[in-house]
Amino acid sequence: MASYKRNANDNRESLFGPNPGSSSAAPKKPASRTKPSASIGATSTTTTASAASTPQTNKTDTRRIKNGVRTLTGQANIDKMKEAEEYRKKAKKALQRTLFDSPDPIAGAMFYHRAAEAYKLCGENRLERLHRIASGDCQMGHDAYATAASEYMRAAELSEVSDEAAERKRAECTKLYADAAKAWREENEMGRAGECMLRSGFSLLIGRGDDNDIILGGQRLAKMNKDAMVVIEAAVENHVPDPLNRYRKFRQTGISSFADPDAEAENGGASEPDEATLELCRHHMVKTSFAHETVNQAIQKFVEYGEYRSALYAAGAVSALLESDGFSTISLSRVYCVETVLTLALGDVVAADKYFLAVHLQNNNYLSSRECKLAEDLIRAIKMRNVDDLEIARDSNGENRAALSNLDPKVRNAVATLRISGAAKSQTMKPTRADPVTASANPATATPLGAAPPSSMGGQKLENELDDLMNNMGLDSDEEDEDDLDLR
Secondary structure, eight states, X not given: OHHHHHHHHHHHHHHHOOOTTSGGGSOOOOOOOOOOHHHHHHHHHHHHHHHHHSOOHHHHTOEEEETTEEEEOHHHHHHHHHHHHHHHHHHHHHTSOOSSOOOOHHXXXXXXXXXXXXXXXXXXXXXXXXXXXXXXXXXXXXXOHHHHHHHHHHHHHHHXXXXXXXXXXXXXXXXXHHHHHHHHHHTTOHHHHHHHHHHHHHHTTTTTTTTTOOEETTEESSOOOHHHHHHHHHHHHHHSOGGGOTTGGGOOSSOOTTOOHHHHHHHTSOOOXXXXXXXXXXXXXXXXTTHHHHHHHHXXXXXXXXXXXXXXXXXXXXXXXXXXXXXXXXXHHHHHHHHHHHHHHTTOHHHXXXXXXXXXXXXXXXXXXXXXXXHHHHHHHHHTTOHHHHHHHTOTTSTTHHHHHTSOHHHHHHHHTOOSSSSOOOOOOSOOOOOHHHHTOOTTSOOOTTOOOOGGGOHHHHHHHHHHHHHHHTOSOSSOOOSSOOOO
């Protein structure tokens, strides 16, 4: 019986550790051993000799921080650069056509990716960027669309933090994000495609209006570039088709891909969509998790530039997304309040009151929310043309301070610019310098979901320039490839 208990205790200790209360958990004193002084001296001598004979590799392996990435220096950097060059040569060889072998885009993409990772450790932004583009092209060649999109997005992020000129970064980021959106669309990831389209539109604002790029009270003095507005509004429709957006009439550029021009021509203008069109639009709505947060970035960007009409159009898309899931409460209440604020900022208190009564108040959760009280106070103050009530409603220390604090800072700035008559006080001084192609563009042209970025960003010119760079670095194939592969 004693042996059984002893074995059980041993098994328990091996599984769960020793019991602090048991005698077996008592610490054991290690046996004391005294070393002779001669051995100590010999040991120290051996340690000193080995330290002297060891090459000083710590200095060559020292890492430095560049753009938030730890990079190699010294001999380690040289070795890694040689390794990257070997990967580049292997990728080039894999893409060549020989008498017995055809180009292998899978191996080429793998070697280009390894070369890009090696250049990343060396802190070579430009080389990593070009090799990731080459890897993405190879991935597109064998239908690995998700991996290709990731490579394009990484290359766009590298271009954004590079030392290139603002015009160059604007063109590269816009084109690469557009390529990533196309790849995600081929992968049937419409949420990721819309996100890349949105980033492509934001990239068109890099370096725009540097002379007037002043932020006053959370709003920029320079107007938004027209090309950027086209792409961003197309990205909004990529998430929510216009027939499902109650504020679709506030869209400033492009024509909906789901609109029927013939039906509108017969009716003498815009017409309400039929049930078949609405069902098709519901099928194309992006219902991935947190899709509304992606579109909410468009609201913030539009409000930042004082484009309240486009911001209201994007807010209608966010509310449509939240209403479709059937369980959003707080987020839906906040976007309802944002819709009211933006409508009042446009100076249309009648429309704000109409949507507040006919749409917002039909939601029971919104009736008891703090955002509902804020929206109601703002509408009542402006309808009654009472300046004191308006100041009380938007006082940051008053009754609506909780609702105001939950709004985005840019939207809070729009609340501060509301007036009892007319549109919100605009801080825009003069528009950004427009490109020649942009000035002659017609804003009423259609912008389908899969459209290429505007020509004013120099997409074809940039593509030719990237091809020339890759040709000079040997990132292309020497011979013409008869297969339908975009390998550059």
